[in-house]
Amino acid sequence: MRTFIHTTHPARVVLGSGTVSRLAGEVRRLGGGRVLLVTSGGPGTAAARGRVRDELGDLVGAEFGGAVAHTPVEVTEEALAVLRAADADCLVSVGGGSTTGLSKALALRTDLPQVIVPTTYAGSEATPVLGETRDGRKAVSSSPAVLPETVVYDVDLTLSLPLSLSVTSGLNAMAHAVEALYSADADPVTDRLALDAIGLVARALPRLAADPADREARTGLLRAAWLAGTCAATAGTGLHHRLCHVLGGLGLPHAQTHSVILPHVIACNAPSAPDVTRRIARALDVPDAASGLYDLVASLGGPTSLRALGLPESGLAGAAGLGVAAPYPNPGERTVEDVLHVLTDAWHGRRPHGPVTTEAVLARLTEQVVDSFAQSPDPRLRDLLTGLVRHLHAYVAELDVSQAEWSHAIGFLTETGQLSSPARQEFVLLSDVLGISSAVDVLTNSRTPDTTPSAVLGPFYVEGPPEAPHGSVISAGLPGTPLWVDVTVTDTAGEPLGDAVVDVWQADEDGFYDLQLPDLEEPVLRARLRTDSEGRVTFWSILPSHYPIPGDGPVGRMLTAADRHHYRAPHVHFMVSAPGHRRLITQLFVSDGAHLDSDTVFGVKDPLVVDFAPRTGATPDGRVVDGEWRLLNHTFRVAALAG
Numbered sequence: 001m002r003t004f005i006h007t008t009h010p011a012r013v014v015l016g017s018g019t020v021s022r023l024a025g026e027v028r029r030l031g032g033g034r035v036l037l038v039t040s041g042g043p044g045t046a047a048a049r050g051r052v053r054d055e056l057g058d059l060v061g062a063e064f065g066g067a068v069a070h071t072p073v074e075v076t077e078e079a080l081a082v083l084r085a086a087d088a089d090c091l092v093s094v095g096g097g098s099t100t101g102l103s104k105a106l107a108l109r110t111d112l113p114q115v116i117v118p119t120t121y122a123g124s125e126a127t128p129v130l131g132e133t134r135d136g137r138k139a140v141s142s143s144p145a146v147l148p149e150t151v152v153y154d155v156d157l158t159l160s161l162p163l164s165l166s167v168t169s170g171l172n173a174m175a176h177a178v179e180a181l182y183s184a185d186a187d188p189v190t191d192r193l194a195l196d197a198i199g200l201v202a203r204a205l206p207r208l209a210a211d212p213a214d215r216e217a218r219t220g221l222l223r224a225a226w227l228a229g230t231c232a233a234t235a236g237t238g239l240h241h242r243l244c245h246v247l248g249g250l251g252l253p254h255a256q257t258h259s260v261i262l263p264h265v266i267a268c269n270a271p272s273a274p275d276v277t278r279r280i281a282r283a284l285d286v287p288d289a290a291s292g293l294y295d296l297v298a299s300l301g302g303p304t305s306l307r308a309l310g311l312p313e314s315g316l317a318g319a320a321g322l323g324v325a326a327p328y329p330n331p332g333e334r335t336v337e338d339v340l341h342v343l344t345d346a347w348h349g350r351r352p353h354g355p356v357t358t359e360a361v362l363a364r365l366t367e368q369v370v371d372s373f374a375q376s377p378d379p380r381l382r383d384l385l386t387g388l389v390r391h392l393h394a395y396v397a398e399l400d401v402s403q404a405e406w407s408h409a410i411g412f413l414t415e416t417g418q419l420s421s422p423a424r425q426e427f428v429l430l431s432d433v434l435g436i437s438s439a440v441d442v443l444t445n446s447r448t449p450d451t452t453p454s455a456v457l458g459p460f461y462v463e464g465p466p467e468a469p470h471g472s473v474i475s476a477g478l479p480g481t482p483l484w485v486d487v488t489v490t491d492t493a494g495e496p497l498g499d500a501v502v503d504v505w506q507a508d509e510d511g512f513y514d515l516q517l518p519d520l521e522e523p524v525l526r527a528r529l530r531t532d533s534e535g536r537v538t539f540w541s542i543l544p545s546h547y548p549i550p551g552d553g554p555v556g557r558m559l560t561a562a563d564r565h566h567y568r569a570p571h572v573h574f575m576v577s578a579p580g581h582r583r584l585i586t587q588l589f590v591s592d593g594a595h596l597d598s599d600t601v602f603g604v605k606d607p608l609v610v611d612f613a614p615r616t617g618a619t620p621d622g623r624v625v626d627g628e629w630r631l632l633n634h635t636f637r638v639a640a641l642a643g
């Protein structure tokens with residue numbers, strides 16, 4: 001049982017396009033009348049700052065434009081002086097982590113309400129965490145007092161954020177989400193938010209790389225920033241953030257450091273948190289979380305090494321020591337050697353290896369096989385083959401298929417193939433009893449309500465059946481209840497279609513097709529007729545019986561082993577080929593027949609269950625019948641060929 005305590009921090013979030021126009025209203029809602037606007041003065045945020053100033057108008061009491069990374073306390077003191085001089089009663093910050101950090105630091109000292117307008121995806125606006133730098137050391141504290149009252153996310157303000165910054169700050173959000181999953185304080189809500197955030201970032205960044213103005217992708221990133229920050233606010237952070245803060249204190253750029261470190265921390269934590277690692281991989285849609293994330297960052301041109309960020313190799317040991325100097329929440333204890341290993345790999349920019357799990361090996365194998373078809377000149381062939389490979393690999397993996405079971409399956413398929421011939425279609429039978437023929441039939445045919453539904457062909461159709469004139473008897477003297485068949489072929493408007501070829505075939509009253517009766521020398525209970533000008537075909541046959549599909553082969557044995565019955569509901573097959581129209585392959589089922597609800601090949605469809613009406617006395621063509629005969633009257637409606 002999972003027990004948990006979930007705390008929700010109050011927050012008002014306005015997210016969308018053009019939402020900055022609500023800013024003045026949001027400030028007034030908080031009782032603000034003299035705003036201290038916090039900005040970084042950097043050229044990248046000039047346009048956003050301009051928009052915010054315009055929207056706030058007279059509400060701006062003063063602006064402090066000196067926010068810098070890692071929130072040095074000296075800068076906070078300077079801003080505090082400006083704030084006091086202006087007698088500000090509300091904080092509005094616009095920008096990335098630096099402005100948000102400064103706004104939080106000011107709120108901590110003044111308790112003023114804050115409206116934060118983020119222009120990056122780090123998500124710090126949603127957390128009660130504040131990292132401040134004093135004498136080159138970063139100290140992290142957490143207090144609800146630093147949480148902004150309102151966050152206004154406006155995607156329009158992020159459109160010009162360069163791709164490289166978008167990548168690193170998106171990864172920053174991802175880091176919040178990943179650590180929330182590791183946390184001992186995680187709960188079902190934070191888990192859900194975190195996995196959503198990871199998926200959103202993983203999907204959005206490649207889209208952004210293709211089109212940096214992709215609003216949908218950028219909105220996804222803002223949402224991810226908020227979700228990830230929100231779950232980090234509840235679930236807290238661990239080794240990853242500890243290392244990033246340590247490295248930040250050594251002067252490394254915050255967001256870039258996240259991108260480099262995160263894959264290595266995931267690899268390091270994988271043995272202690274295999275389940276979380278798998279869920280991260282699934283959210284990323286990769287076989288292995290650590291290497292998959294590294295590949296994502298690399299493919300986006302993001303930083304992958306601490307060396308490239310300017311850390312001297314000599315700094316690694318000290319950073320590792322600081323990394324474990326104080327306790328921090330993390331799945332599993334990490335020694336200074338573990339942390340040094342993480343930092344060394346990250347410094348070199350090595351691709352982390354996931355643990356050599358069966359899953360990872362299988363995932364790699366599947367990708368190798370799929371890739372082997374990548375050059376297929378026919379794209380449809382490639383999709384069919386790679387889809388088959390993926391599903392079969394997933395099947396053997398999911399069911400943990402043993403060598404003996406697979407050999408048995410191969411033996412079964414071999415026997416099925418060896419038994420197959422034009423007169424014994426064991427493979428067709430296999431497809432039928434597994435419902436695949438019916439599934440393909442559903443996908444291919446029967447799509448319109450005004451045409452007769454199709455049904456499986458089955459293994460007993462023989463090309464070129466004997467031609468039979470109207471009114472002829474196709475049962476060649478076989479015993480059974482006489483059946484007068486009177487069917488009409490029309491188009492979907494009900495107009496009769498003359499000169500349509502109608503092939504019919506069926507079983508006898510014992511449930512056997514002629515192919516199964518070696519004593520018969522000629523085709524029986526199968527014929528080809530042509531519709532007259534009224535679209536009609538008439539003939540005499542006998543009432544078909546339900547029958548077992550051939551049971552003496554591998555398919556029959558499989559059904560027996562699974563305790564499934566072998567019966568088909570009684571039916572007559574029709575294949576209707578009218579000029580200019582789609583060919584219809586179908587069956588009509590005897591409405592008072594057996595097994596209609598459990599047909600062993602799943603071929604019965606309600607509109608195909610029809611009356612084979614019992615009659616006595618005079619017959620339509622004057623034939624004299626002793627006792628009962630049956631009447632099958634039906635209209636087949638076929639669709640015109642497209643174009």
Ligand code: BEZ
Binds near residue numbers: 433458459460568601
């Ligand atoms: C048939 O109706 O002829 C049939 C269809 C599928 C499997 C076996 C028989």
Ligand code: FE
Binds near residue numbers: 458460506571
């Ligand atoms: Fe049949």
